[in-house]
Amino acid sequence: MRLLVLADHDNRSLASTTARVVGAVQSIATEIDILVAGEGVESVAAQAAKLQGVNKVLAADASHYKYQLAEEMAALIVPLMEHYDGLIAAATNNGKNILPRVAALLDVAQVSDAQAIIAADTFERPIYAGNAIEMVQTSDDKLVLTLRPAAFAPVSGGGSAEITKIPAQPAVGISGVTGQELSRSGRPELTAARIVVAGGRGIGSRENFKRLEQFADRLGAAIGASRAAVDAGFISNDFQIGQTGKIIAPDLYIAVGISGAIQHLAGIRDSRIIVAINKDPEAPIFQIADYGLVGDFLKLLPQLETALDKAGLLPPYTRAGRH
Numbered sequence: 001m002r003l004l005v006l007a008d009h010d011n012r013s014l015a016s017t018t019a020r021v022v023g024a025v026q027s028i029a030t031e032i033d034i035l036v037a038g039e040g041v042e043s044v045a046a047q048a049a050k051l052q053g054v055n056k057v058l059a060a061d062a063s064h065y066k067y068q069l070a071e072e073m074a075a076l077i078v079p080l081m082e083h084y085d086g087l088i089a090a091a092t093n094n095g096k097n098i099l100p101r102v103a104a105l106l107d108v109a110q111v112s113d114a115q116a117i118i119a120a121d122t123f124e125r126p127i128y129a130g131n132a133i134e135m136v137q138t139s140d141d142k143l144v145l146t147l148r149p150a151a152f153a154p155v156s157g158g159g160s161a162e163i164t165k166i167p168a169q170p171a172v173g174i175s176g177v178t179g180q181e182l183s184r185s186g187r188p189e190l191t192a193a194r195i196v197v198a199g200g201r202g203i204g205s206r207e208n209f210k211r212l213e214q215f216a217d218r219l220g221a222a223i224g225a226s227r228a229a230v231d232a233g234f235i236s237n238d239f240q241i242g243q244t245g246k247i248i249a250p251d252l253y254i255a256v257g258i259s260g261a262i263q264h265l266a267g268i269r270d271s272r273i274i275v276a277i278n279k280d281p282e283a284p285i286f287q288i289a290d291y292g293l294v295g296d297f298l299k300l301l302p303q304l305e306t307a308l309d310k311a312g313l314l315p316p317y318t319r320a321g322r323h
């Protein structure tokens with residue numbers, strides 16, 4: 001099966017999700033090419049070429065690919081699909097935006113959000129906010145698939161795929177970007193972090209949320225939030241975890257002042273160890289937590305920090321020192 005993987009990047013760096021997608025499809029592919037489309041993407045193409053198991057990197061460089069808008073990207077990808085049996089992307093903002101348009105133009109049914117590959121046409125994906133797993137089989141002759149990157153191991157670097165520049169298609173020009181606000185943080189990225197500390201409505205205020213951020217920084221953790229915390233304005237919605245937020249799979253997830261609604265749990269099920277801090281002993285989050293601390297987080301966080309310090313588990317990393 002010849003597969004085209006859509007690279008996830010910001011015109012400078014290749015996201016680690018691309019290595020996971022390549023890792024995921026190795027069992028069903030005879031040949032894997034990567035498409036890097038953007039503006040000034042030589043360095044991204046070079047990074048993609050280093051991924052193990054990649055045959056060729058197709059690089060399309062044009063100003064109208066800068067923001068990877070679905071309309072422009074689909075016009076580029078659809079003609080390429082003549083040479084491929086499938087198009088695969090991570091189920092990230094770009095993958096979720098671009099692939100449905102490609103699928104519609106190819107007149108095939110997309111398989112979305114797969115977390116396991118059973119065969120070249122058969123996949124497992126979560127439904128009902130992760131409460132059930134559905135097995136889907138496609139009968140379309142072209143596969144259009146998004147994958148949950150956290151469910152798959154990445155391939156390593158050290159490869160040396162050929163890079164081929166491909167011509168851009170004429171600009172479609174029916175959509176554009178009028179402005180962009182980028183959130184900058186020295187903390188690890190939420191979906192890739194090994195440790196995530198998340199706050200909910202129980203944090204109570206934006207000021208209290210800063211206390212939680214201090215705790216996260218001491219652990220070298222990413223910060224996350226429930227939707228209620230986002231809606232209350234404690235933190236921006238980039239940090240929302242759950243069904244309508246980010247799906248995470250850290251080694252350690254610490255939920256503070258979060259009740260454990262199913263829509264939130266949908267985003268944290270793949271965490272290896274879940275710790276919950278909540279003042280309500282009946283909070284549903286305790287049903288899935290590996291460890292629970294019952295009490296007011298403002299009292300418990302300092303105690304937890306002292307205990308971790310004493311156990312030598314909380315070195316006083318600074319954010320800059322850790323990363």
Ligand SMILES: Cc1cc2nc3c(=O)[nH]c(=O)nc-3n(C[C@H](O)[C@H](O)[C@H](O)COP(=O)(O)OP(=O)(O)OC[C@H]3O[C@@H](n4cnc5c(N)ncnc54)[C@H](O)[C@@H]3O)c2cc1C
Pocket residue numbers: 199200201202203225226227228229240241242243244245246256257258259260261262263264267277278279280283295296297298
């Ligand atoms: C279609 C749809 C999609 C949704 N998508 C998402 C999503 O992606 N992500 C998401 O998170 N939610 C989502 N929700 C909302 C979800 O249903 C819940 O409303 C939300 O997760 C609740 O957030 P919370 O746990 O922070 O707040 P609450 O449910 O209000 O819980 C707050 C918790 O804090 C505890 N607490 C209070 N004070 C303290 C204290 N001082 N110390 C310790 N604990 C304290 C309380 O005991 C309580 O358990 C969605 C809902 C719908 C309908």
